Amino acid sequence: MRPVIEMTIARTLDVAPGIREFWLKAADGSALPAYSGGSHIVLGLPLPGGLQRNPYSLVGDPADASKWRIAVRRQEGSRGGSAWLHDTAAEGMRLQVAVPANLFPMARLARHHVLIAGGIGITPILSHAREMARLGLSFEVHYAYRARAFAALADEVGAIAGDRLRRYDQSDGEKVDFEALLAGRPLGTHAYLCGPQPMVEAFHAIGTRLGWPGDRLHSERFVAPPPGDAFSVRLARSGLRVEVPPHRSMLEAIEAAGVSAPFMCRGGACGQCELEVLEADSALQHNDLYLSAEVRAGGRRIMPCVSRACGGCITVDL
Amino acid sequence: MNIRFRDETFRGDYSYRNSDATVRRFPFPFGLDEYMYSVNIERHNGGPAGSVYEFAFDIDEHYVAECRDRAITLERDPGRCVSLPHMIDAEWDVLELIMTSLAHDYPDHFGLQCDGARWTWTNRPLGIEQAFVFGDAATLPCPPFEYITRQTQGDFVIMDQRDGDLWADAGMITSQADWSMSFDTGMSFKEWHGPVPRAHEIGVFDRALKYLLMLQLGQPVRRLNWTMTVNPRLDTAPETYPEWGPDRASVRLDNVPDKVHLRVELQALFRLPRSNGVLFSIRCYLASVGDLARYPRWAKRLHRVLRDLPQDLAEYKGLVRYRPTVLEWLSRLDDGAPVAPGTHPE
Numbered sequence: 001m002r003p004v005i006e007m008t009i010a011r012t013l014d015v016a017p018g019i020r021e022f023w024l025k026a027a028d029g030s031a032l033p034a035y036s037g038g039s040h041i042v043l044g045l046p047l048p049g050g051l052q053r054n055p056y057s058l059v060g061d062p063a064d065a066s067k068w069r070i071a072v073r074r075q076e077g078s079r080g081g082s083a084w085l086h087d088t089a090a091e092g093m094r095l096q097v098a099v100p101a102n103l104f105p106m107a108r109l110a111r112h113h114v115l116i117a118g119g120i121g122i123t124p125i126l127s128h129a130r131e132m133a134r135l136g137l138s139f140e141v142h143y144a145y146r147a148r149a150f151a152a153l154a155d156e157v158g159a160i161a162g163d164r165l166r167r168y169d170q171s172d173g174e175k176v177d178f179e180a181l182l183a184g185r186p187l188g189t190h191a192y193l194c195g196p197q198p199m200v201e202a203f204h205a206i207g208t209r210l211g212w213p214g215d216r217l218h219s220e221r222f223v224a225p226p227p228g229d230a231f232s233v234r235l236a237r238s239g240l241r242v243e244v245p246p247h248r249s250m251l252e253a254i255e256a257a258g259v260s261a262p263f264m265c266r267g268g269a270c271g272q273c274e275l276e277v278l279e280a281d282s283a284l285q286h287n288d289l290y291l292s293a294e295v296r297a298g299g300r301r302i303m304p305c306v307s308r309a310c311g312g313c314i315t316v317d318l
Numbered sequence: 319m320n321i322r323f324r325d326e327t328f329r330g331d332y333s334y335r336n337s338d339a340t341v342r343r344f345p346f347p348f349g350l351d352e353y354m355y356s357v358n359i360e361r362h363n364g365g366p367a368g369s370v371y372e373f374a375f376d377i378d379e380h381y382v383a384e385c386r387d388r389a390i391t392l393e394r395d396p397g398r399c400v401s402l403p404h405m406i407d408a409e410w411d412v413l414e415l416i417m418t419s420l421a422h423d424y425p426d427h428f429g430l431q432c433d434g435a436r437w438t439w440t441n442r443p444l445g446i447e448q449a450f451v452f453g454d455a456a457t458l459p460c461p462p463f464e465y466i467t468r469q470t471q472g473d474f475v476i477m478d479q480r481d482g483d484l485w486a487d488a489g490m491i492t493s494q495a496d497w498s499m500s501f502d503t504g505m506s507f508k509e510w511h512g513p514v515p516r517a518h519e520i521g522v523f524d525r526a527l528k529y530l531l532m533l534q535l536g537q538p539v540r541r542l543n544w545t546m547t548v549n550p551r552l553d554t555a556p557e558t559y560p561e562w563g564p565d566r567a568s569v570r571l572d573n574v575p576d577k578v579h580l581r582v583e584l585q586a587l588f589r590l591p592r593s594n595g596v597l598f599s600i601r602c603y604l605a606s607v608g609d610l611a612r613y614p615r616w617a618k619r620l621h622r623v624l625r626d627l628p629q630d631l632a633e634y635k636g637l638v639r640y641r642p643t644v645l646e647w648l649s650r651l652d653d654g655a656p657v658a659p660g661t662h663p664e
């Protein structure tokens with residue numbers, strides 16, 4: 001289990017339409033642990049239906065042990081976590097926060113780093129740029145946004161990257177040209193992308209076509225748990241039966257029942273939450289990025305942070 | 319807690335000795351009569367008061383002598399401390415982790431004052447008071463990783479995490495049982511553990527690697543490993559084999575209890591915050607067969623484990639040559655009566 005710190009919302013700032021920044025401090029005022037560029041934390045949000053745990057990238061300066069900064073975009077039609085942070089969260093409130101982990105680390109031996117952000121994907125990219133500047137590494141930043149007004153944190157990235165920042169304003173018809181960006185790069189270049197799914201797919205497809213080895217193309221791959229049918233889970237070890245409503249993840253429902261289950265990313269990427277399925281009377285709906293097609297076909301494994309059953313009841317080894 | 323540090327040597331006249339209290343807390347690794355290689359990883363977040371598991375970095379009566387022995391080894395072979403340039407963040411991570419742990423766990427012996435990036439470190443046993451700027455290596459007498467590991471018992475390797483593997487890109491290795499840093503710098507996790515017989519067959523390293531890649535901040539883990547050493551010698555690296563290898567032929571029935579030592583490594587792994595690297599600490603404990611034989615449980619169990627140890631593992635651990643002599647000595651203390659499971663002395 002990830003250690004959890006009790007934190008206070010010390011400040012909220014609206015940095016762009018629909019994007020809000022939060023400063024978090026340890027509730028007891030103690031110094032916060034350092035972290036590496038690309039790290040995320042997990043916020044426990046006290047929603048009316050129960051605690052929802054959402055991961056957010058850290059955007060601040062890791063050397064600042066007094067606060068952690070995150071920037072949250074309001075996700076319309078989502079499960080309510082980001083809406084809660086926009087509408088209800090206020091300075092002085094307390095939250096349970098799981099300590100940083102990094103599933104999007106920099107390759108420290110790269111000769112040059114190409115950082116690419118689409119929209120709110122700027123958050124881990126900013127933290128990488130800051131670390132790379134501090135270490136005196138060779139890097140460049142490409143930041144694409146809907147329109148100038150939505151370019152959250154652009155000034156901060158600009159202050160760090162200077163003329164190594166290139167902006168793409170989609171309202172002016174500008175977009176990242178992956179062909180041009182990835183072609184002819186010298187050996188030892190690594191590229192990193194955080195952005196919407198179509199952008200991630202184009203990045204990998206074009207990079208691969210241009211001959212980039214997979215381990216030099218890095219993307220932050222998180223998915224939010226998609227809603228689905230209500231179903232129940234039987235926990236084999238305790239015999240407990242847990243109901244999972246349409247808008248909660250299976251992991252959240254298990255936790256709400258007072259059972260602690262392993263997790264790290266809560267976004268289907270890390271593999272930590274994997275559970276063995278002992279019995280299922282309906283199909284499994286896999287939404288993760290972790291299990292191979294082969295393992296999925298076996299029907300014996302599930303990642304409860306994002307995946308679920310299509311109604312009925314499943315029994316897991318927990 | 320006030321530790322009385324012994325004035326002793328790990329070479330030459332080998333004046334190393336354990337006090338009764340130190341033997342009692344020895345991390346005896348055999349809970350059952352039969353030993354099998356396994357990864358047996360558990361949490362390293364504290365243990366019973368007074369035990370070697372109580373704190374992240376255990377300090378005992380051998381602290382000063384061990385630091386002195388490390389200095390001698392480094393003087394002769396500076397290559398035992400290596401760190402590749404991209405490990406500088408990880409070096410500071412380790413310095414911070416060790417200094418904050420020691421100052422917190424052993425306030426009588428160590429102190430740390432932090433005023434922003436201006437730190438002052440106090441090490442009373444070694445008589446050190448050092449003011450420096452955290453993050454500025456020029457303000458320390460040597461690089462941060464070397465600086466702090468010269469003042470800590472045990473060997474250290476820092477692994478960089480990339481391409482789904484862990485790479486041993488920095489290390490301070492002066493008391494390693496059967497491998498050496500110059501041999502291992504830059505190696506991947508699997509290459510590095512390559513020579514252990516049987517472990518690959520049972521897939522333990524694949525599983526261990528997968529587990530370690532997901533090791534989380536503030537959730538260190540540990541395991542024990544063991545071998546045997548003739549004479550209480552820390553520096554048994556391949557490079558100095560001519561100095562200690564021949565000792566294996568010096569074991570006789572009458573000198574077994576003093577000369578032959580069980581060598582237990584408490585290995586711990588910590589996720590590092592700034593670098594996202596992993597620190598691997600290898601804390602070595604030595605107890606002579608005579609020390610251990612004071613407790614009948616341990617004497618009998620050691621006898622049975624050594625007796626039944628498969629030949630390939632005995633070869634890997636380098637104890638083939640003197641095993642029969644040790645067994646002969648121990649057999650006189652083993653009446654064959656059952657010994658209840660557990661590693662405790664009495």
Ligand code: FES
Pocket residue numbers: 262263264265266267268269270271272273274288290303304305306
């Ligand atoms: S917690 Fe990472 S995959 Fe579920």
